[in-house]
Amino acid sequence: MSQTVLAREVGLDRTMLVKIETGARRVDALELARLSTTLGVPMEQFLEDRPLVLSRRAQLAEEAQTDAAQDAYRLEAKLLQWREDVCQLVETGLLHPARPMLYKSPVKNQEAARAAARWLRSKIGNPLGPIDTVMAVCEQAGQLVLIADLPGEGASLVDGDLAVAVVSRMSDPGRRRATAAHELGHLVLGDEYSTDLGVATSREDREKVIDAFASELLLPGEVLVQRFPGEDTDHRTWLIGVAARYRTSWSMAVRQAESAGLLDVPTARRLRAANPTRAEFMEALGWTPQMDLESVTVPPGYAHAVMRAWSNDLITSERAVELMHGQITMDDLPARDDSGLAP
Structure with a gap:
């Protein structure tokens, strides 16, 4: 759902919706009810004094799309x-x-x-x-x-x-x-x-x-350093074993090995493209x-x-x-x- 569609559903111009999202405009009761219905979240969420949210990956005001x-x-x-x-x-x-x-x-x-x-x-x-x-x-x-x-x-x-x-x-x-x-x-x-x-x-x-x-x-970097088998071995097989035992994603394992100085940039790029x-x-x-x-x-x-x-x-x-x-x-x-x- 785009901002344009959401604005239409609640009966507002898109620019007014953006101002609501950024806190630059107040919202009345009818608009609040329509937002609650359209977004599928309880109205209380908009009304309660809430504790600090430390992390919310998707920030509404930073997005062009509202999905x-x-x-x-x-x-x-x-x-x-x-x-x-x-x-x-x-x-x-x-x-x-x-x-x-x-x-x-x-x-x-x-x-x-x-x-x-x-x-x-x-x-x-x-x-x-x-x-x-x-x-x-x-x-x-x-x-x-x-x-x-x-x-x-x-x-x-x-x-x-x-x-x-x-x-x-x-x-x-x-x-x-x-x-x-x-x-x-x-x-x-x-x-x-x-x-x-x-x-x-x-x-x-x-x-x-x-x-x-x-x-x-x-996946501590020290683990990778201790278990690194050497330059002349199959890096991919080795890293699959470590990633599997520590249950990390493949991209995280490659990133950690690169951060530990065990992989150069071309090797890391090649391994990222070879998902196990x-x-x-x-x-x-x-x-x-x-x-x-x-x-x-x-x-x-x-x-x-x-x-x-x-x-x-x-x-x-x-x-x-x-x-x-x-x-x-x-x-x-x-x-x-x-x-x-x-x-």
Whole structure:
């Protein structure tokens, strides 16, 4: 849907829509209702005082087309719903999110971001090994991640000491892991709009810095240096094995090897154009299933809190299923009478 089409649907001139998007024009109740209906997001999203959104990949005011903006709005609506779900469990006293791990040193470039990723790995006790589940690492670092069946990539926010993120399931597993690590980077490195990084650089450059953090978190450069087989070997076969074991996308693996000085520019360009097949990745793993961010939609600590709340009759079975966001169904819970419980 283009801005022109959206403007027509809400009964506005396109220039008026642009002013609304940039905050230069107020919107009346009827226009608000039409925007809510056309974009398919709750009206409350436009009315609530919302916490700071640290990362939303698609910025409405920066786009000529609004399809990506509509996806961003839906992701943000899901993000706000996720925050409310987490808050409900916190209020029961059964969920105690970890305090966010925040990197204190200034981060103004990609190398500093990689140093921050190495710091975080040391904090969680995994300096160089593969990360089995990014969701568990995010939870340990103080960010609760929801995997949602929505188009787009990811979004995250912080509300006091509570940090939450949403990652779209509608991409390949390597991309989902990279997005989750990227959203964690926004938290660990701090608010992009108030740090030296945010003030001094463009949004595109900030995202590259966060991407460097995510890449180093998922595949440390030191691992590549230690395992580099030498100049006279098949770089592609070697890198497939490392990318498969660390479960990164092919582009991330090539980028990390290039950043570590192991690949020259022509070799890196050639490898980027030679994407491995799924069979090549699975062969490198010995055909062991890799399911991170596939069947699990909510963090393990959160899921445990939901089930304790249900067992303690604090929530109904229907609400428990809602809070689990597709990870369980009503058939997974023992039948019981919830007539005396609040919804």
